[in-house]
Amino acid sequence: MGNELGKPPEKSGxxxxxxxxxxxxxxxxxxxxxxxALAVLMAFGGGxxxxxxxxxxxxxxxxxxxDAIVVLTGGARRIDEALLLLAEGAGERLxxxxxxxSTTSESIRKTTGGDSQLFECCVDVGYEAxxxxxNAVETRKWIEEHGYRRVLVVTSAYHLxxxxxxxxxxxxxxxxxxxxxxxxxGSGPWYENLRYVKVLGSEYLKFLxxxxxxxxxxxxxxxxxxET
Numbered sequence: 001m002g003n004e005l006g007k008p009p010e011k012s013g014x015x016x017x018x019x020x021x022x023x024x025x026x027x028x029x030x031x032x033x034x035x036x037a038l039a040v041l042m043a044f045g046g047g048x049x050x051x052x053x054x055x056x057x058x059x060x061x062x063x064x065x066x067d068a069i070v071v072l073t074g075g076a077r078r079i080d081e082a083l084l085l086l087a088e089g090a091g092e093r094l095x096x097x098x099x100x101x102s103t104t105s106e107s108i109r110k111t112t113g114g115d116s117q118l119f120e121c122c123v124d125v126g127y128e129a130x131x132x133x134x135n136a137v138e139t140r141k142w143i144e145e146h147g148y149r150r151v152l153v154v155t156s157a158y159h160l161x162x163x164x165x166x167x168x169x170x171x172x173x174x175x176x177x178x179x180x181x182x183x184x185x186g187s188g189p190w191y192e193n194l195r196y197v198k199v200l201g202s203e204y205l206k207f208l209x210x211x212x213x214x215x216x217x218x219x220x221x222x223x224x225x226x227e228t
Contacts, residue, residue, distance in 0.1 A: 051204045055158050058180040064090040066152040066177055070142070072135045072163050073098040075156040081181050082154040083114050086122060090152055093122050095142045098129035132159070132210070136166040143174055150175040157182055158199055162207045169214050 069091035071082035079096060086094045096108065109119045124142065129135040143151060155163045157180035167176045183196060212218070 047208070048201070048204050051161065051207065052200055054161060055180075055200065058157050058160060058178065060179050061177055064152055064177065066091050066150045067148040068093045068095070068143075068146065069152045069154060070095040070097055070135075070139050072132065072153070072155040072159065075159065075181065075183075077181050078155055079108065080112055081179070083112055083118070083123075085152065085154065085179065087115070087118060093124065093146065095124045095126055095139060097126040097135045097138045097142075098131075099125050099127050101127045132162055132166050132206075133170075135163065136170045139167060140171040140174075143171065148174065150177065152177050152179050154179045154181060156180070158203045162203065162210050165207070165210055165214075 064085075069082055069085055071078050071094065073079065073096060082094055082096070085091070099108070103125075105119060105123065105125045108114070108125065109116060114123075126138045126142065129138045139151070151174055153160070153163055153167060153176050160178045160180045164176055164178050167174075183199065
């Protein structure tokens with residue numbers, strides 16, 4: 001009797017078991033989060049590698065066979081290349097899309113040293129576009145006005161994947177052929193050029209954003225004639 005009174009009460013194992021299960025659940029959730037984060041990082045890194053290889057290996061088509069040319073403004077040498085292609089007969093007409101409203105056709109001609117007769121007969125200047133999506137809208141209007149079926153798209157190599165995606169998404173009936181303009185020759189490999197790496201990284205994020213917007217409808221792709 002005395003021994004029983006002096007014996008401390010036994011603790012129930014239910015509390016320890018509950019705490020153990022809670023720790024196990026937290027560990028499982030933590031591992032799941034880490035695995036998911038690692039998968040996202042690997043997918044992002046793999047996608048960036050694919051994007052970079054695509055940009056660096058993109059080459060102009062050997063034969064154009066296009067009705068007209070559109071150049072998406074925003075980078076050096078784009079307009080110069082487009083004017084040269086127009087003079088060579090790669091298309092019958094050129095649209096310079098996304099020009100600043102304060103910039104006239106004549107000022108572009110003087111800056112590029114373009115032929116005045118070529119500008120007068122065959123160059124259109126578009127002022128509506130504010131971004132790549134706007135370039136696609138503006139280009140679609142122009143294509144519909146002239147009835148073109150195959151269009152050569154001139155823009156920087158890093159911008160070409162997104163430019164072609166926007167154009168093909170908003171105007172699937174037209175065949176768009178890409179013409180990449182190199183960013184510029186460096187003194188070493190691209191990955192040693194910090195500016196080029198930043199440009200590629202920024203453009204890759206925009207490229208992903210364009211796909212997300214197209215899939216989710218965050219920005220409705222309205223017919224070109226409804227755009228203002």
